[in-house]
Amino acid sequence: MPRPRIADVAKAAGVSPTTVSHALSGRRPVSEDVKAKVDAAVQRLGYRANMLAQGLRTQRTQTVALVIPDITNPFYPVVARGVQDAISEAGYQVVVCSTDGDAAREAAFLRDMLARSVDGLIIDLFRTPPDTLAELLDPDTPVVLLGPMPAPQLGDRVVGDDRVSVAEATRHLLRSGRRRIAFVGAGPGVGPSDLRRLGYEDALLGAGLTLDPRLVLESDYTRLGARAEMAAALAGGLDIDAVVCANDLSAIGVLDALHRAGREVPGDVAVVGFDDIDAAELVRPALTTVDNRAYEKGTVCGRLLLQRITGELDGPAREIVVPGAFKVRDSAPAITLPAQRSSS
Amino acid sequence: MPRPRIADVAKAAGVSPTTVSHALSGRRPVSEDVKAKVDAAVQRLGYRANMLAQGLRTQRTQTVALVIPDITNPFYPVVARGVQDAISEAGYQVVVCSTDGDAAREAAFLRDMLARSVDGLIIDLFRTPPDTLAELLDPDTPVVLLGPMPAPQLGDRVVGDDRVSVAEATRHLLRSGRRRIAFVGAGPGVGPSDLRRLGYEDALLGAGLTLDPRLVLESDYTRLGARAEMAAALAGGLDIDAVVCANDLSAIGVLDALHRAGREVPGDVAVVGFDDIDAAELVRPALTTVDNRAYEKGTVCGRLLLQRITGELDGPAREIVVPGAFKVRDSAPAITLPAQRSSS
DNA sequence: GGTACCGTGCAAATCGTTTTGCAATCCCCG
DNA sequence: CGGGGATTGCAAAACGATTTGCACGGTACC
Numbered sequence: 001m002p003r004p005r006i007a008d009v010a011k012a013a014g015v016s017p018t019t020v021s022h023a024l025s026g027r028r029p030v031s032e033d034v035k036a037k038v039d040a041a042v043q044r045l046g047y048r049a050n051m052l053a054q055g056l057r058t059q060r061t062q063t064v065a066l067v068i069p070d071i072t073n074p075f076y077p078v079v080a081r082g083v084q085d086a087i088s089e090a091g092y093q094v095v096v097c098s099t100d101g102d103a104a105r106e107a108a109f110l111r112d113m114l115a116r117s118v119d120g121l122i123i124d125l126f127r128t129p130p131d132t133l134a135e136l137l138d139p140d141t142p143v144v145l146l147g148p149m150p151a152p153q154l155g156d157r158v159v160g161d162d163r164v165s166v167a168e169a170t171r172h173l174l175r176s177g178r179r180r181i182a183f184v185g186a187g188p189g190v191g192p193s194d195l196r197r198l199g200y201e202d203a204l205l206g207a208g209l210t211l212d213p214r215l216v217l218e219s220d221y222t223r224l225g226a227r228a229e230m231a232a233a234l235a236g237g238l239d240i241d242a243v244v245c246a247n248d249l250s251a252i253g254v255l256d257a258l259h260r261a262g263r264e265v266p267g268d269v270a271v272v273g274f275d276d277i278d279a280a281e282l283v284r285p286a287l288t289t290v291d292n293r294a295y296e297k298g299t300v301c302g303r304l305l306l307q308r309i310t311g312e313l314d315g316p317a318r319e320i321v322v323p324g325a326f327k328v329r330d331s332a333p334a335i336t337l338p339a340q341r342s343s344s
Numbered sequence: 345m346p347r348p349r350i351a352d353v354a355k356a357a358g359v360s361p362t363t364v365s366h367a368l369s370g371r372r373p374v375s376e377d378v379k380a381k382v383d384a385a386v387q388r389l390g391y392r393a394n395m396l397a398q399g400l401r402t403q404r405t406q407t408v409a410l411v412i413p414d415i416t417n418p419f420y421p422v423v424a425r426g427v428q429d430a431i432s433e434a435g436y437q438v439v440v441c442s443t444d445g446d447a448a449r450e451a452a453f454l455r456d457m458l459a460r461s462v463d464g465l466i467i468d469l470f471r472t473p474p475d476t477l478a479e480l481l482d483p484d485t486p487v488v489l490l491g492p493m494p495a496p497q498l499g500d501r502v503v504g505d506d507r508v509s510v511a512e513a514t515r516h517l518l519r520s521g522r523r524r525i526a527f528v529g530a531g532p533g534v535g536p537s538d539l540r541r542l543g544y545e546d547a548l549l550g551a552g553l554t555l556d557p558r559l560v561l562e563s564d565y566t567r568l569g570a571r572a573e574m575a576a577a578l579a580g581g582l583d584i585d586a587v588v589c590a591n592d593l594s595a596i597g598v599l600d601a602l603h604r605a606g607r608e609v610p611g612d613v614a615v616v617g618f619d620d621i622d623a624a625e626l627v628r629p630a631l632t633t634v635d636n637r638a639y640e641k642g643t644v645c646g647r648l649l650l651q652r653i654t655g656e657l658d659g660p661a662r663e664i665v666v667p668g669a670f671k672v673r674d675s676a677p678a679i680t681l682p683a684q685r686s687s688s
Numbered sequence: 689g690g691t692a693c694c695g696t697g698c699a700a701a702t703c704g705t706t707t708t709g710c711a712a713t714c715c716c717c718g
Numbered sequence: 719c720g721g722g723g724a725t726t727g728c729a730a731a732a733c734g735a736t737t738t739g740c741a742c743g744g745t746a747c748c
Binding site: 015016017018019022029031034053055056057058059 | 696699
């Protein structure tokens with residue numbers, strides 16, 4: 001037999017469908033007696049409301065979309081888990097879209113999610129500029145932006161204090177005697193790289209050093225990408241004693257490249273990453289990095305979105321900052337090792 | 345203005361809603377002329393069909409659910425990505441549910457997904473026995489089972505050859521001179537541990553050894569769980585020269601515990617894992633393990649499910665095996681190191 | 689005893705599509 | 719010139735819920 005509909009429950013309980021609906025939703029009082037009969041019928045038939053019909057009528061789907069570059073980047077599963085944990089209590093589910101940071105796919109996923117009438121969006125866009133984003137979005141579907149891509153007034157934002165944390169990490173390198181510090185990030189305008197590079201520059205300038213454009217490398221946040229980029233730079237004679245990376249995956253790639261080039265870490269070159277993914281403490285030498293608080297960001301995004309959806313929170317867009325936490329490990333220790341190179 | 349409905353498009357194009365529907369779906373021929381006008385109107389208004397209404401009518405939601413223990417376990421994001429890559433081409437999206445291997449939540453998610461009328465399910469259940477599963481499922485929602493939990497005839501299955509691969513890995517340990525080999529898995533009936541333990545036992549028995557129950561430890565597939573379990577066992581005086589783990593996360597935990605207990609790997613104790621997550625080659629010593637082919641399994645699940653959904657494939661449930669690949673790294677090298685302990 | 693009101697229940701409209709008949713138009717051909 | 723297909727368009731009935739009015743009893747109050 002097919003899935004029972006509300007009419008079947010009504011028949012079984014000897015009341016009208018309207019009454020069943022009210023009994024279940026509690027949106028209008030119903031006698032104890034009737035409530036009991038309805039519950040019994042629901043139980044007996046194993047009834048569950050068809051959420052499509054429900055959603056069509058109520059404009060609520062109990063679903064939120066999470067649009068991210070790549071679920072395979074270890075930062076995001078943790079975010080995703082945080083989101084789920086924050087919203088599943090309230091009966092919401094999350095659909096995950098990996099865009100690979102590709103503008104066309106970012107747009108396609110957003111459009112699709114809107115066509116599905118999701119109740120809210122959590123998005124970490126890498127390549128969609130704010131104005132394009134604005135025309136993609138639906139004014140009454142709440143949005144939470146994760147990450148530093150600027151998008152004023154489109155929705156709430158949950159960000160880290162990346163610039164500050166990276167500056168701190170960079171100063172840590174300076175304090176330990178490093179002077180030729182490279183930065184491995186991504187192309188301008190893609191993802192959080194720009195912001196983190198600013199932190200790197202802040203620290204350098206603050207120490208009275210001049211910025212050397214040859215020291216900033218452009219990659220794609222992946223291990224392989226960063227490895228190749230750094231290998232090429234080293235082969236090209238790049239002279240460095242430290243590297244600041246836009247994320248841990250890149251940092252691990254850089255570690256690979258340095259190792260293959262016969263450079264000691266941290267002896268010859270110190271390396272710091274960003275995110276503090278699980279692998280950061282596993283890799284050897286263990287990665288000095290900034291804890292990006294993935295889980296907290298996920299739960300904050302989820303809770304914030306939920307509040308917007310229920311209307312519990314309204315008014316102007318908020319910005320919540322979840323500060324990063326600098327973690328010193330072996331790849332860039334506090335104490336300077338016996339210096340083989342004494343400075344710039 | 346609100347989202348345009350099909351009626352608005354019809355008005356703008358000067359035809360009836362029916363015609364618009366036919367023009368867009370192509371389910372009935374439409375004159376060139378009309379088709380052009382409809383397309384223009386769609387373009388102009390930015391129309392996209394409301395998928396709830398569409399789903400309600402057609403019984404198709406273009407959505408599949410992926411029910412797994414934990415997206416935070418590095419094996420699963422790769423699977424998820426494989427699934428997405430296999431189905432998004434066809435316009436499908438995936439909603440991900442992390443159950444923590446908890447029976448109640450496994451059931452709750454399945455029920456919820458069915459209430460949402462997903463077109464298909466891909467599930468990796470850890471604690472739901474086949475008969476319970478059977479009564480949870482809907483006979484006409486196709487299911488693909490990922491992993492070794494037995495569930496005959498409920499749907500297609502995509503599995504590895506875990507028993508064989510683990511036996512191979514274990515024989516590798518035996519060949520390199522190990523004799524007191526422990527197994528770190530999970531409780532009976534939860535997840536793939538049982539199957540993998542059988543492979544371990546096969547190899548031991550095949551070598552004429554007797555099974556020692558004190559050598560099999562029960563944990564929960566996590567790094568911390570395995571670390572604690574192994575630490576306790578070592579403190580209790582467990583005498584071993586190798587460990588076979590049910591997954592890489594456990595193996596990494598075991599590595600932690602051995603390190604803290606002052607045991608050399610692989611000198612004193614060799615370790616093998618299962619899955620070949622990214623971290624396996626990052627950790628030191630790098631983990632000897634079995635590549636579980638996460639991405640391939642994901643795409644195979646996705647493609648299989650799609651074929652069932654479209655009806656392209658029907659008939660009895662299939663079982664597709666994606667064989668694992670044994671990978672030797674430093675944690676259990678082929679050559680026996682200078683033996684400090686000569687045997688059992 | 690009549691009126692007002694409250695608590696309950698039902699019929700019907702609605703959400704936005706798809707799809708089934710049926711009708712109209714056109715063309716071709718005998 | 720009329721009849722039979724093909725084409726193409728429309729009205730209306732689904733899909734399965736929620737929600738608005740309205741009606742019906744019963745109780746309480748004056």
